[in-house]
Amino acid sequence: MKQLEMQHDKEPKQDIIDQLGDISSVEIFNNQVLVATYLRPEKTKSGLYLSDNYRSEDKFQSKIGLIVAMGPQAFNDESGQWFDNTSFNLGDWVIHRPSDGWSVTVNGVLCRILSDTQIKGRVSSPDTVW
Numbered sequence: 001m002k003q004l005e006m007q008h009d010k011e012p013k014q015d016i017i018d019q020l021g022d023i024s025s026v027e028i029f030n031n032q033v034l035v036a037t038y039l040r041p042e043k044t045k046s047g048l049y050l051s052d053n054y055r056s057e058d059k060f061q062s063k064i065g066l067i068v069a070m071g072p073q074a075f076n077d078e079s080g081q082w083f084d085n086t087s088f089n090l091g092d093w094v095i096h097r098p099s100d101g102w103s104v105t106v107n108g109v110l111c112r113i114l115s116d117t118q119i120k121g122r123v124s125s126p127d128t129v130w
Helices: 012-020 052-056
Strands: 032-037 064-070 093-096 102-106 109-115 119-123
Touching: 012 064, 012 109, 032 093, 032 102, 064 109
Parallel strands: none
Antiparallel strands: 032 064, 032 109, 064 093, 093 119, 102 109
């Protein structure tokens, strides 16, 4: 099945950052990562509108998120077993299982707190994986 290209009125990363606003009062501990959940827009580039029910599933089933905060030990692995030659940064789009992590809302934005090892990969665009 071909990927649906979504119509974004605003660049998705910047949109999430703007919606989050100041999160300096949120402190993430240890190897935890705060990931803002990607919610698809209502319209594809080809003009197809996704139903509200279809889009609301992203709140529970989204596999893509934006790293917005990290604990001081996140992605540090002295053994080299997990993150050998791999680094993650704030602003990276990452893949995770929908059932992983703890769902929280930060400044009105749906997020998940994940252990660093629950991050399964990285993508350049949030519309790459559904």
